[in-house]
Amino acid sequence: MTLAGILFVLGLISMLIRRNMIFMLLSVEIMLNAAGLAFIVASSHWAQPDGQVMFMFILSMAAAEVSVGLALILQLYHQLKSLDSDEASRMKG
Amino acid sequence: MLFLIPALPFFSALVLILAGRSLNKAAVSVIACGSMGIAAAITLVLGLPFLQSGEHIIVQHLWTWMQAGSFTAGIDLRLDALSLAFVFVITFVGFLIHVYSTGYMAEDADYSRFFACMNLFVGAMLLLVLADNLLLLYFGWEGVGLCSYLLIGFWYKDPANGYAARKAFIVTRVGDTAMAIALFMLFQYTGTLQIQQILDQAPQLWAAGNSTIVLIAFLLLGGAVGKSAQLPLQTWLPDAMAGPTPVSALIHAATMVTAGVYLIARTHVLFELAPAAQTGVAVIGAVTLLLAGCSALVQTDIKRVLAYSTISQIGYMFLALGVGAWSAAIFHFVTHAFFKALLFMGAGAVIVAMHHEQDMFKMGGLRKQLPAVFWVFLIGSASLSAIPFITSGFYSKDQIVWLAWSSVHGHTFYWIAAITGAFLTAMYTFRMVFLTFYGPKASHHTPHAPGNSMMIPLYILALCSTLAGFVELPHTMGHVTLFSDWLQHILPAVQLQQESTALEWTSQLLAAGLTFLGIYIAWVWVIERPDGMLRFSQMPFMRWLRKLWFSGWAFDALYDEMLVHPFVRTARMNRRDMIDRIYTTLARITEWLHNMLARTQSGLLRWYIMGVVLGAVVILSVLIWRVYV
Numbered sequence: 001m002t003l004a005g006i007l008f009v010l011g012l013i014s015m016l017i018r019r020n021m022i023f024m025l026l027s028v029e030i031m032l033n034a035a036g037l038a039f040i041v042a043s044s045h046w047a048q049p050d051g052q053v054m055f056m057f058i059l060s061m062a063a064a065e066v067s068v069g070l071a072l073i074l075q076l077y078h079q080l081k082s083l084d085s086d087e088a089s090r091m092k093g
Numbered sequence: 094m095l096f097l098i099p100a101l102p103f104f105s106a107l108v109l110i111l112a113g114r115s116l117n118k119a120a121v122s123v124i125a126c127g128s129m130g131i132a133a134a135i136t137l138v139l140g141l142p143f144l145q146s147g148e149h150i151i152v153q154h155l156w157t158w159m160q161a162g163s164f165t166a167g168i169d170l171r172l173d174a175l176s177l178a179f180v181f182v183i184t185f186v187g188f189l190i191h192v193y194s195t196g197y198m199a200e201d202a203d204y205s206r207f208f209a210c211m212n213l214f215v216g217a218m219l220l221l222v223l224a225d226n227l228l229l230l231y232f233g234w235e236g237v238g239l240c241s242y243l244l245i246g247f248w249y250k251d252p253a254n255g256y257a258a259r260k261a262f263i264v265t266r267v268g269d270t271a272m273a274i275a276l277f278m279l280f281q282y283t284g285t286l287q288i289q290q291i292l293d294q295a296p297q298l299w300a301a302g303n304s305t306i307v308l309i310a311f312l313l314l315g316g317a318v319g320k321s322a323q324l325p326l327q328t329w330l331p332d333a334m335a336g337p338t339p340v341s342a343l344i345h346a347a348t349m350v351t352a353g354v355y356l357i358a359r360t361h362v363l364f365e366l367a368p369a370a371q372t373g374v375a376v377i378g379a380v381t382l383l384l385a386g387c388s389a390l391v392q393t394d395i396k397r398v399l400a401y402s403t404i405s406q407i408g409y410m411f412l413a414l415g416v417g418a419w420s421a422a423i424f425h426f427v428t429h430a431f432f433k434a435l436l437f438m439g440a441g442a443v444i445v446a447m448h449h450e451q452d453m454f455k456m457g458g459l460r461k462q463l464p465a466v467f468w469v470f471l472i473g474s475a476s477l478s479a480i481p482f483i484t485s486g487f488y489s490k491d492q493i494v495w496l497a498w499s500s501v502h503g504h505t506f507y508w509i510a511a512i513t514g515a516f517l518t519a520m521y522t523f524r525m526v527f528l529t530f531y532g533p534k535a536s537h538h539t540p541h542a543p544g545n546s547m548m549i550p551l552y553i554l555a556l557c558s559t560l561a562g563f564v565e566l567p568h569t570m571g572h573v574t575l576f577s578d579w580l581q582h583i584l585p586a587v588q589l590q591q592e593s594t595a596l597e598w599t600s601q602l603l604a605a606g607l608t609f610l611g612i613y614i615a616w617v618w619v620i621e622r623p624d625g626m627l628r629f630s631q632m633p634f635m636r637w638l639r640k641l642w643f644s645g646w647a648f649d650a651l652y653d654e655m656l657v658h659p660f661v662r663t664a665r666m667n668r669r670d671m672i673d674r675i676y677t678t679l680a681r682i683t684e685w686l687h688n689m690l691a692r693t694q695s696g697l698l699r700w701y702i703m704g705v706v707l708g709a710v711v712i713l714s715v716l717i718w719r720v721y722v
Contacts, residue, residue: 015699016703016706019699024698
């Protein structure tokens with residue numbers, strides 16, 4: 001459980017300090033896996049299958065999210081010729 | 094069948110509004126002119142039984158428009174001899190103007206919008222004259238006002254045109270308000286707006302000279318004065334020249350300005366019960382015809398001369414209505430429609446030939462270059478200035494001049510005004526002809542002759558301007574009274590205070606003499622001794638007078654000082670009032686909030702994540718705090 005917490009915080013911090021969008025996507029994955037780990041640990045602790053089921057959901061969602069995210073990043077790279085997320089601030093109000 | 098007459102132009106307008114952009118010019122012309130032509134043909138078919146007797150009446154109930162309590166207003170049409178005279182002129186002259194417009198507007202980009210408005214204009218006017226109740230009449234009345242706004246401001250890219258259009262709309266609105274009040278009062282006293290019922294009931298309800306009926310008649314007169322551009326609401330008409338020339342022809346000849354004449358003729362029973370109002374009509378007519386005649390003398394724009402001449406000629410019609418010579422007024426309306434449409438379209442042909450030059454002093458010598466236009470224009474001018482025997486204008490105007498004195502309501506003052514007006518008319522008309530067509534060639538433009546679509550309507554109208562007069566000849570010359578006999582079932586015949594052939598001869602000879610004198614003076618003024626006239630007009634008093642007349646007796650400046658400026662000043666004073674402030678403060682607060690929120694939307698992704706994280710932390714801490722504490 002502590003490992004899951006550490007993993008989540010690591011993912012969060014790297015998300016906040018990284019500017020490269022690929023790495024941001026990676027940290028999102030780390031956070032998702034941290035959450036998944038927490039679910040599995042909790043399900044084995046209380047001997048409930050729900051956590052396992054939830055992890056399956058998280059896996060499939062992560063796959064979908066990565067494909068959409070990568071496609072967006074590709075498009076942004078075409079537009080901006082860079083992977084810097086701060087460059088993509090043209091839509092600010 | 095009757096409903097088709099107004100329905101066809103309306104339908105064509107609808108088609109052109111909806112599908113005008115996708116149609117080519119030929120299709121637009123066919124739809125616009127075709128609908129008018131069919132309407133004119135239907136008018137002729139329906140009008141045939143009327144030729145045998147003027148008593149014939151066609152009424153058609155289409156549907157009930159609205160019903161509230163005892164009040165019903167239907168879409169009811171009614172065709173009698175009076176409306177037939179108007180419908181005939183509107184459809185027939187309107188058709189010719191449409192045909193002419195296909196030539197005049199051929200180069201214009203907004204071809205279909207132009208014809209849509211023209212058709213709508215004609216349709217509204219037809220509804221006005223065919224209406225069986227005053228509410229429907231008012232509907233057409235307002236429709237005409239709207240279309241005049243659309244067409245005067247047709248070339249809306251020039252702000253001056255938009256200003257002229259607004260002016261026409263607002264000034265006539267003053268009269269419309271008076272007329273609306275008159276309708277309310279009529280409904281209050283008679284309980285109906287059906288014209289025939291009102292006319293039947295009026296003599297039982299009110300004694301002659303009763304103050305209520307006088308008030309109603311004056312209010313109706315106010316409406317008529319606004320639409321017909323009579324004193325004191327005449328200022329919009331000269332500015333209405335901003336529109337394309339066929340529009341001016343339509344406004345002046347067939348629609349719009351004659352609506353006032355129709356209204357008074359239609360409600361003549363009310364005016365007979367109100368002698369004061371009827372005197373008012375005659376006085377307004379007499380004064381207007383003189384003022385407008387003087388103004389027309391000094392104008393330089395060919396269309397403005399014609400505009401003032403229209404005001405002056407409608408003054409004649411009002412004078413005739415005022416002295417109870419109802420059919421003479423309608424007769425003058427018919428002949429005026431022919432020759433004024435002819436003159437406007439002739440002037441339009443000249444303007445096109447001169448590459449849209451309207452200043453007469455920059456024309457001159459066009460007689461050789463545009464012979465066909467010159468001859469038809471000359472016929473129109475002769476008719477307008479009432480050259481004896483050969484022109485229709487002579488027979489109609491002469492009748493009014495004579496009746497202005499000899500009718501029971503007549504007066505020497507009216508007769509003097511009318512005959513002076515005839516003199517002025519001849520003078521300004523032929524000043525215009527001489528300036529435009531005679532003299533040295535003043536322009537370096539090479540005029541190009543107008544095409545057939547423009548010339549054929551002119552020929553037809555020239556024929557009408559000459560022949561239309563022969564249906565009504567004075568006592569002294571054959572005594573033909575086809576037209577007034579035909580109308581006498583609707584409009585009572587004029588009552589004469591005395592009949593004297595000798596006096597009538599004198600009046601006619603005097604009028605004819607003054608006409609020729611006017612033409613001679615115009616000849617001297619423009620052709621023979623222009624330098625002498627120039628010196629004469631440079632005298633201080635004459636310059637002052639010229640300036641006054643040129644500005645149309647400075648009515649514009651007067652109204653600006655009296656109404657427009659005080660209004661603008663009050664509006665400016667009220668610019669920041671209490672209620673306004675509440676709303677501006679509200680708007681400011683919203684704007685401030687918006688700015689605060691907009692600043693958070695920086696576009697930096699990591700800031701957003703930070704926000705999400707902070708939000709999650711706050712929510713989680715609150716939850717934990719609630720559970721454990």
